[in-house]
Amino acid sequence: MDMTHKKAIYYEDIRGKKPVKEFITKFDEKTKAKILARVEFLETHWHEARRPLVDKIDKDLYELRVAFAWNNVRVIYAYMFKNYIVLLHGLQKKRDKIPENDKLMARKRMIDFQIRFNEGRINLR
Numbered sequence: 716m717d718m719t720h721k722k723a724i725y726y727e728d729i730r731g732k733k734p735v736k737e738f739i740t741k742f743d744e745k746t747k748a749k750i751l752a753r754v755e756f757l758e759t760h761w762h763e764a765r766r767p768l769v770d771k772i773d774k775d776l777y778e779l780r781v782a783f784a785w786n787n788v789r790v791i792y793a794y795m796f797k798n799y800i801v802l803l804h805g806l807q808k809k810r811d812k813i814p815e816n817d818k819l820m821a822r823k824r825m826i827d828f829q830i831r832f833n834e835g836r837i838n839l840r
Contacts, residue, residue, distance in 0.1 A: 721761050723754045723792075723800040724839070726824045729831070734824075735790055738805030742788075750781050750788060757792075757800060772813055776803075776821055789813060791821035796839060801828060 725733040739750050757764055757779060772778050772791065779802075781788040787808040795801045804821040806813070831837045 719762065720759055721757075721794065721798050721800050723758050723802060726801050726803045726828055727837075728824075728827070735802040735805045738790075746781075746783065746786070746788070749783075750790070753779055753781050754790070754800075754802070761794070761800060773818055773822070776818060776825070778813060791817065793821075793825045795825070795829065796832060799839065801825065803828075 725736045727733050739747055742750065753768065757769065767780055767782070770778050770780060775793055777792055777794075779790040779792060781790075789806050789808050790802050791804040791806075791813070792800050792802050803824045804817060806817050828837065832839075
């Protein structure tokens with residue numbers, strides 16, 4: 716993988732569940748397609764992506780923003796393992812700020828993934 720491209724992967728818990736993937740599949744086809752197109756765009760344009768597409772929400776957490784007239788979808792992600800964008804948590808945003816419990820969930824998943832990766836229990840292919 717070259718320096719300008721990063722691969723987006725779903726956070727996966729120890730039971731093999733991928734919460735963001737499950738979150739995205741709950742939407743209608745049009746919404747799903749828009750979210751996945753944004754993820755794809757992020758893979759190749761991560762180094763130049765700015766608001767309103769993405770925003771930094773914490774020290775090392777970012778949000779991918781997908782807005783519709785009726786819906787504001789957010790996917791919280793982190794840049795990890797050098798060339799990866801790990802999709803950690805999805806939510807439908809109702810307020811101006813992302814709730815702390817959503818940030819906490821994303822951080823918890825990021826730490827869990829990092830620990831299991833360091834222990835050799837996650838194989839990135």
